[in-house]
Amino acid sequence: MGHIYPVIKPFASQMISVSNGHDVYLEQSGNLKGIPVLFLHGGPGAGLSPLYRRFFDPNLFHIIGFDQRGCGRSTPFASMQNNTTEDLLEDIEQIRQHLGINKWMLLGGSWGSTLALLNAIRRPQTVLSIVLRGVFLARQQDLDWFIQGDGGAAQVFPEHYQEFIDVIKDKLPEKSIVDSFYNIFVNGDELTRAHAAKNWCMWEERISLMNSSVQEQDLCQNLNRAASLAALECHYIKHKCFIEEDYILNNIHKLKNIPGTIIHGRYDMVCKLENAYALSKKWREGQLLIVPEAAHSASDPNICDAICHATDAMAKFLKEREQ
Known part of the structure; x- marks a missing residue:
């Protein structure tokens, strides 16, 4: 899989009580005395994958990861x-204070890139410093690209898109695609919710890799992830990710003097490349790396x-800057 570090296990894990009845799962790996780095997973609702620990030299980094609200091992599960x-x-700030960290590096992919940017702006x-993968700016055009029939992804994968919306086709056009799915996740029976979650996740998986061969039985191996990913992504998209339009680009000047790397697959169909390009034009310290022959998924060997x-x-840069 190209340059990637060996499998490691956390040296510490715990549940952290945050606000309003939520508890989030937190784990630490690598070198406790190394450069602290917070990994922010995608979704919303995807949860941590063990793969993320392999993105860092465990001798150099104090690697921190947590399952965001409602997913992975965090509770209550799939709660909106x-x-x-x-x-x-x-929650991110509470974790930083809980661990007694003054400054840390951020690495976020997809929705995690959104959180990394928002946290750095705040x-x-x-x-x-910041490393981003598959940038998502949470603008209306970015939501439409992923979810709408006239968006970019549906135009490239029309047959998969039709399978995606099959479960809600009798609700259209009276209700929007997002509202139709949202109504199922909130009010539908267990079987219909499972069908909708399967369709949602199959759509995302199929457009995440250059040559995806995902099958329905693959999702059956991790039904919890499918349930939280579909419901929480729909919840956030319905509410426009709770972010003002163009908020990130309008406030990116606050990242002045924070070094960053922006990694984006040339053929990313989940988050269009224009996200990363627009960000790099506004954030002078953010170096854009377009990966040829790569799509969205962090499991893509080139990514x-x-x-x-x-x-x-x-x-290396941070060590040299210390000296």
Whole structure:
């Protein structure tokens, strides 16, 4: 899989009580005395995958990861209540204070890139540097690209898109695609919710890789992930990710002097490349790396390779800056 670090296990894990009845799962790996780095997973609702620990040299980094509200090992599972972008940002800050970290590096992919940027805009004094993968700016055009029939992804994968919306076709056009799915996730019976979650996740998986061969039985191996990913992504998209239009680009000047690397697959169909390009034009310190023959998924070997090289380079840069 190109340049990637060996499998490691956390040296510590725990549940952290955050606000409004939520508890989030937190784990630490690597070198406790190394460069602290917070990994922010995608979705919303995807949860942590063990793969993320392999993006960092475990001798150089103190690797921190957590399952965002409602997914992975965090509880209550798949809950939309008190689950907003603001809540997640407050959880990030609570984790930083809980671990006694003054400044840390951020690495976020997809929705995790959104959180990394928002956190850095909100608290730039706590951020050493940023590495992003598959940038998502949460603008209306970015939501439409992923979810709408006239969006970019549906135009490239029309047959998969038709399978995606099959479960709600009798609700259209009276209700929007997002509202139709949302109604199922909130009010539908268990079987219909499972069908909708399967369709949602199959759509995303099929457009995440250059040559995806995902089958329905593959999702059956992790039904919990499918349930939280579909419900929480729909919840956030319905509420426009709880972010003002163009908020990130309008506030990116607050990242002045924070070094960053922006990694994006040329053929990313989940988050269009224009996200990363527009960000790089506004954020002078953010170096854009377009990965040829790569799509969205962090498991893409070319994306893995780019992330590991970026964290290696960032560790070297931060060490040299200390001297």
